[in-house]
Amino acid sequence: MDFSKALPRPELVAMVSLLADERGLERDLVFDILEEAITKVARHQYGFEHDLKIKIDHQTGGILVKRVITVVEDSRMDEEDFNEHQELILSKAKHKDKDLKVGDVIEDFLPPLYFGRQSFQSVRQYVLQSIRQADRERQFNEFENKVGEIVSCVVTRNEYGNVYVDINGKGEGFLRRNELITREMLHTGDRIRAYVLKIERTQTGPQIFLSRSHPQFLAKLFAQEVPEVYEGEIEIKAVARDVGSHAKIAVWSENPTIDPVGTCVGMRGSRIQPVINELKGEKIDVVIWSEDPAEFAVRALKPAEVAKVVVDEKEHTIEVAVAQDQLAIAIGRKGQNIRLASRLVGWRLDIMSEDEEADKRKIEVAERLGLFTKALDIDEVIARLLLVEGFRTLEEVAYVPAEELLEIEGFEEDLVSELQTRAKQYLDKKSKELSDKQEELGLDQSLMDLEEFSIDQKLKLAESGIKTADDVGDLSSDELMEIFEGMPEKKAERIIMSLRQKWFDEEKAESEDSEKSEETQEKDKDATAE
Numbered sequence: 247m248d249f250s251k252a253l254p255r256p257e258l259v260a261m262v263s264l265l266a267d268e269r270g271l272e273r274d275l276v277f278d279i280l281e282e283a284i285t286k287v288a289r290h291q292y293g294f295e296h297d298l299k300i301k302i303d304h305q306t307g308g309i310l311v312k313r314v315i316t317v318v319e320d321s322r323m324d325e326e327d328f329n330e331h332q333e334l335i336l337s338k339a340k341h342k343d344k345d346l347k348v349g350d351v352i353e354d355f356l357p358p359l360y361f362g363r364q365s366f367q368s369v370r371q372y373v374l375q376s377i378r379q380a381d382r383e384r385q386f387n388e389f390e391n392k393v394g395e396i397v398s399c400v401v402t403r404n405e406y407g408n409v410y411v412d413i414n415g416k417g418e419g420f421l422r423r424n425e426l427i428t429r430e431m432l433h434t435g436d437r438i439r440a441y442v443l444k445i446e447r448t449q450t451g452p453q454i455f456l457s458r459s460h461p462q463f464l465a466k467l468f469a470q471e472v473p474e475v476y477e478g479e480i481e482i483k484a485v486a487r488d489v490g491s492h493a494k495i496a497v498w499s500e501n502p503t504i505d506p507v508g509t510c511v512g513m514r515g516s517r518i519q520p521v522i523n524e525l526k527g528e529k530i531d532v533v534i535w536s537e538d539p540a541e542f543a544v545r546a547l548k549p550a551e552v553a554k555v556v557v558d559e560k561e562h563t564i565e566v567a568v569a570q571d572q573l574a575i576a577i578g579r580k581g582q583n584i585r586l587a588s589r590l591v592g593w594r595l596d597i598m599s600e601d602e603e604a605d606k607r608k609i610e611v612a613e614r615l616g617l618f619t620k621a622l623d624i625d626e627v628i629a630r631l632l633l634v635e636g637f638r639t640l641e642e643v644a645y646v647p648a649e650e651l652l653e654i655e656g657f658e659e660d661l662v663s664e665l666q667t668r669a670k671q672y673l674d675k676k677s678k679e680l681s682d683k684q685e686e687l688g689l690d691q692s693l694m695d696l697e698e699f700s701i702d703q704k705l706k707l708a709e710s711g712i713k714t715a716d717d718v719g720d721l722s723s724d725e726l727m728e729i730f731e732g733m734p735e736k737k738a739e740r741i742i743m744s745l746r747q748k749w750f751d752e753e754k755a756e757s758e759d760s761e762k763s764e765e766t767q768e769k770d771k772d773a774t775a776e
Contacts, residue, residue, distance in 0.1 A: 297314040492528065492583075718741070
């Protein structure tokens with residue numbers, strides 16, 4: 247483009263260079279913003295009806311102002327939206343240049359702009375505002391890629407317990423009180439590290455939310471302090487924290503020559519100590535991860551020595567038995583050790599002494615022996631053989647492949663066939679009783695569909711006046727344990743809470759459906775009004 251006739255404005259070039267350097271922006275981007283700002287001023291001078299194009303020489307600062315006119319069909323002149331300032335019909339365009347055709351653009355150079363004080367202030371304000379917006383966009387894009395990472399920052403102020411920090415001069419971060427380490431006191435000028443939790447767009451710029459209490463903050467600190475973790479030779483599988491007090495971290499390596507725990511701890515704690523210091527003295531247990539939940543639970547409960555574990559995959563529960571002198575260690579101060587171990591493993595851990603576990607097993611065995619001997623009309627010896635082989639319910643006896651029962655020593659085809667027939671007959675009988683009770687007492691189908699209870703237990707609920715799933719949810723754990731003597735308290739609590747959670751989920755779904763319905767009605771009203 248020929249800028250020979252444009253008046254040089256070196257002050258514009260200097261201003262663009264200064265702004266670009268200060269804000270870390272490309273010079274071309276700042277020139278584009280300046281051209282947009284001058285276009286707004288030009289419309290005031292030449293008229294808003296014109297389609298104007300402003301170009302600035304990046305070397306001299308010279309400004310060219312052009313008016314853009316598009317060649318259109320002659321028939322456009324009869325249409326209501328025809329704009330004579332921006333459109334020229336073809337027949338008139340031919341008088342200017344016979345080679346012009348529909349769709350061509352004619353650019354007319356206009357006289358130089360006059361910059362008064364008010365015009366200059368308008369340009370300056372628009373440029374600064376646009377640069378701030380561009381700077382916010384740059385910040386957002388930069389920190390969006392850092393979500394889930396650790397950043398170093400300096401505390402700038404503390405407001406009502408919430409902390410604001412400067413992130414290497416590239417943005418301002420925000421830590422809510424609950425994202426700080428417990429009892430942590432940060433002061434202006436303190437240098438800290440924090441985990442980038444999320445970033446949101448706001449009218450004042452990107453809001454960067456940070457955390458020092460998130461479990462992944464601990465994991466990322468290890469990645470910074472332990473090269474093997476950073477390089478992927480050691481994988482951090484799980485983290486559980488009581489922020490500011492105690493944490494457990496599970497590590498794993500596929501390389502048999504690497505000791506994951508020793509590598510993370512370092513010689514005399516040289517690697518783990520900087521992490522502890524950053525976390526203000528938070529104690530950290532490093533354990534080896536295992537895909538076997540029982541083995542993982544044993545390791546997670548260290549320093550307690552575990553005597554026995556029983557895994558309930560259906561309930562996602564692990565019962566842990568320890569010697570009496572290990573019980574307090576396994577539970578920990580205020581239940582901290584068992585709580586952290588449970589979070590780490592991802593299963594619920596029920597802790598008990600060996601004596602308590604033995605008593606519980608005696609009760610369970612007695613109940614199952616009684617059920618098998620009564621329902622199947624067999625002696626205690628055969629019932630015990632079934633229990634020893636892992637059969638816990640009549641449903642298992644009735645519907646497992648016959649081959650599994652034949653594997654039991656002394657069980658022949660006739661015996662297996664008879665046992666399965668009796669089990670099915672008993673279940674059918676109980677099912678009919680339940681069906682009759684349902685009709686007689688008006689039991690709701692929601693109670694019948696509960697998988698948490700056996701047929702016998704549903705009959706017992708019916709006898710206690712419990713007719714719906716909601717009735718069960720309304721019970722306290724003590725009331726449910728009173729109906730089913732011997733039911734563990736935690737199991738009773740879990741059943742009741744799972745039913746109550748369904749209420750909350752249904753209420754939430756209904757609320758969302760209601761909001762959507764209201765939005766649809768509003769849109770329909772707006773469409774009708776239009």
